[in-house]
Amino acid sequence: xxxxxxxxxxxxxxxxxxxxxxxxxxxxxxxxxxxxxxxxxxxxxxxxxxxxxxxxxxxxxxxxxxxxxxxxxxxxxxxxxxxxxxxxxxxxxxxxxxxxxxxxxxxxxxxxxxxxxxxxxxxxxxxxxxxxxxxxxxxxxxxxxxxxxxxxxxxxxxxxxxxxxxxxxxxxxxxxxxxxxxxxxxxxxxxxxxxxxxxxxxxxxxxxxxxxxxxxxxxxxxxxxxxxxxxxxxxxxxxxxxxxxxxxxxxxxxxxxxxxxxxxxxxxxxxxxxxxxxxxxxxxxxxxxxxxxxxxxxxxxxxxxxxxxxxxxxxxxxxxxxxxxxx
Amino acid sequence: xxxxxxxxxxxxxxxxxxxxxxxxxxxxxxxxxxxxxxxxxxxxxxxxxxxxxxxxxxxxxxxxxxxxxxxxxxxxxxxxxxxxxxxxxxxxxxxxxxxxxxxxxxxxxxxxxxxxxxxxxxxxxxxxxxxxxxxxxxxxxxxxxxxxxxxxxxxxxxxxxxxxxxxxxxxxxxxxxxxxxxxxxxxxxxxxxxxxxxxxxxxxxxxxxxxxxxxxxxxxxxxxxxxxxxxxxxxxxxxxxxxxxxxxxx
Ligand SMILES: Cc1cc2nc3c(=O)[nH]c(=O)nc-3n(C[C@H](O)[C@H](O)[C@H](O)COP(=O)(O)OP(=O)(O)OC[C@H]3O[C@@H](n4cnc5c(N)ncnc54)[C@H](O)[C@@H]3O)c2cc1C
Ligand SMILES: Nc1ncnc2c1ncn2[C@@H]1O[C@H](COP(=O)(O)O)[C@@H](O)[C@H]1O
Numbered sequence: 001x002x003x004x005x006x007x008x009x010x011x012x013x014x015x016x017x018x019x020x021x022x023x024x025x026x027x028x029x030x031x032x033x034x035x036x037x038x039x040x041x042x043x044x045x046x047x048x049x050x051x052x053x054x055x056x057x058x059x060x061x062x063x064x065x066x067x068x069x070x071x072x073x074x075x076x077x078x079x080x081x082x083x084x085x086x087x088x089x090x091x092x093x094x095x096x097x098x099x100x101x102x103x104x105x106x107x108x109x110x111x112x113x114x115x116x117x118x119x120x121x122x123x124x125x126x127x128x129x130x131x132x133x134x135x136x137x138x139x140x141x142x143x144x145x146x147x148x149x150x151x152x153x154x155x156x157x158x159x160x161x162x163x164x165x166x167x168x169x170x171x172x173x174x175x176x177x178x179x180x181x182x183x184x185x186x187x188x189x190x191x192x193x194x195x196x197x198x199x200x201x202x203x204x205x206x207x208x209x210x211x212x213x214x215x216x217x218x219x220x221x222x223x224x225x226x227x228x229x230x231x232x233x234x235x236x237x238x239x240x241x242x243x244x245x246x247x248x249x250x251x252x253x254x255x256x257x258x259x260x261x262x263x264x265x266x267x268x269x270x271x272x273x274x275x276x277x278x279x280x281x282x283x284x285x286x287x288x289x290x291x292x293x294x295x296x297x298x299x300x301x302x303x304x305x306x307x308x309x310x311x312x313x314x315x316x317x318x319x320x321x322x323x324x325x326x327x
Numbered sequence: 328x329x330x331x332x333x334x335x336x337x338x339x340x341x342x343x344x345x346x347x348x349x350x351x352x353x354x355x356x357x358x359x360x361x362x363x364x365x366x367x368x369x370x371x372x373x374x375x376x377x378x379x380x381x382x383x384x385x386x387x388x389x390x391x392x393x394x395x396x397x398x399x400x401x402x403x404x405x406x407x408x409x410x411x412x413x414x415x416x417x418x419x420x421x422x423x424x425x426x427x428x429x430x431x432x433x434x435x436x437x438x439x440x441x442x443x444x445x446x447x448x449x450x451x452x453x454x455x456x457x458x459x460x461x462x463x464x465x466x467x468x469x470x471x472x473x474x475x476x477x478x479x480x481x482x483x484x485x486x487x488x489x490x491x492x493x494x495x496x497x498x499x500x501x502x503x504x505x506x507x508x509x510x511x512x513x514x515x516x517x518x519x520x521x522x523x524x525x526x527x528x529x530x531x532x533x534x535x536x537x538x539x540x541x542x543x544x545x546x547x548x549x550x551x552x553x554x555x556x557x558x559x560x561x562x563x564x565x566x567x568x569x570x571x572x573x574x575x576x577x
Contacts, residue, residue, distance in 0.1 A: 248505060304563075
């Protein structure tokens with residue numbers, strides 16, 4: 001019997017939903033193959049999250065508490081996870097595919113002599129290895145891939161699995177950690193433009209995504225109003241991140257984030273392959289675009305050929321009416 | 328400072344590509360310099376134009392990948408190294424980073440730049456793996472880079488904000504294409520590149536890959552959607568109705 005270890009990422013002071021998606025999948029695999037399920041969390045006070053993690057069925061929760069984890073820095077995260085992996089000897093380590101994880105995965109694989117499958121859409125234990133499906137070529141195709149050896153590190157795209165609760169009596173094990181800060185060859189000077197409050201894109205159930213069709217403040221305002229009515233997070237195409245209208249953290253796509261909400265509404269977005277790569281797994285896709293030939297309509301569940309400046313105010317009104325009836 | 332940029336030749340994802348018997352079938356001529364690596368080359372050129380120094384590139388790939396090295400030389404890099412492997416060589420990010428690490432043990436560089444990911448596999452591992460093998464401090468997903476004496480100041484796009492990180496050289500940075508718009512080589516650049524040195528070395532021992540691609544599969548197809556007809560107010564009312572009833576996402 002061996003262990004499947006699931007990494008719980010903390011963002012804005014709480015575990016991310018995609019961490020629990022990974023943990024839920026790990027729980028199913030552990031049950032299926034008779035393995036133990038463990039979770040690991042790094043934070044200034046990691047014990048604060050153990051109750052929530054236990055709700056998803058982790059039998060052992062390893063906590064590493066150190067003030068250094070208040071901000072993301074790759075070196076201490078790599079060191080801490082290396083130590084946890086050395087102690088737990090897991091067959092498989094499951095990560096949510098966040099920017100923080102992408103920053104450490106390669107280095108951690110080298111340090112732990114692990115094979116690594118990044119950014120997978122599904123994964124399974126198979127005959128002593130791990131098999132996974134991952135989108136390649138800007139998500140034009142799936143590659144079926146196989147990794148050998150132990151441990152295997154896997155990072156999972158958000159939305160690939162459901163986060164489902166299954167409470168367990170978890171044993172919490174606080175692991176000692178000391179990081180010699182003088183050995184840290186880099187300094188984090190500051191973090192700018194950090195989103196506070198707002199709904200995190202990767203975790204959002206509804207996403208409004210703005211593209212170059214949004215041309216001015218009036219357009220930005222309409223997008224914000226639509227997001228407010230729906231309780232949605234705001235995403236963006238590269239075009240409007242590049243021109244400074246939307247923050248870089250909002251970028252969805254091959255370079256940006258992968259989102260898979262229940263509802264994605266693309267506003268003035270053409271649907272370039274590199275953008276679609278980041279949203280094609282959304283359950284329902286609505287597209288609003290003046291050009292009937294825009295490629296976004298090929299993936300849209302519902303398409304509205306029209307000017308966003310005309311359509312959005314009407315849509316916002318209709319949604320307000322629907323909400324009022326429902327309330 | 329000496330910058331060395333790791334570059335990869337990748338298929339052009341906008342070209343027609345099919346799956347035949349689980350393998351990708353495409354026009355072998357439709358290849359490009361990985362967009363993220365092009366941004367890394369651009370950034371190295373900008374910094375050396377401002378602060379002095381030189382830019383070299385290194386590529387692992389088959390014979391035909393020389394043209395991608397020429398592209399980087401035409402942009403302005405001074406020299407290329409080509410580690411030549413067979414067309415069908417099985418390489419994963421781990422084996423690529425191992426070959427690159429062996430190269431850098433001898434060659435050295437003040438700053439190693441890579442792309443944040445290869446545009447074809449989207450693996451995004453090579454940079455951090457290489458840094459770890461060389462014991463270098465590193466930063467990934469850079470959207471901005473500045474030089475302050477012997478220190479590089481990296482603006483890294485993180486999950487919730489941008490992290491400003493100071494890295495002493497030698498170090499490694501992986502670059503996003505959100506960093507800059509790579510220059511288009513001038514005719515003079517293209518002509519000049521023909522005379523620039525490319526050091527070609529056959530790779531004798533390819534480290535065994537522990538990650539293998541078994542086959543390629545099409546993405547699950549989405550149900551065909553529908554375009555809503557009518558006047559804007561009718562379209563708006565209908566989409567809200569459909570989202571409530573048919574899709575039940577409201
Ligand atoms: C390696 C690489 C990685 C990339 N990564 C990403 C990524 O992560 N994310 C990303 O988004 N892009 C990415 N791109 C860029 C991508 O190729 C496109 O350039 C970009 O997505 C285009 O953004 P857009 O749809 O907003 O703009 P455009 O393509 O210019 O489309 C604007 C659309 O708005 C419509 N429109 C105009 N006015 C109105 C109006 N009044 N009402 C309604 N519709 C209107 C137009 O018909 C058009 O279809 C990447 C490119 C490369 C090469
Ligand atoms: N064959 C190669 N030759 C040189 N550099 C490479 C090669 N493959 C990958 N790299 C570098 O590693 C980065 C990340 O690649 P990957 O981990 O495959 O996504 C790329 O952007 C390149 O800078």
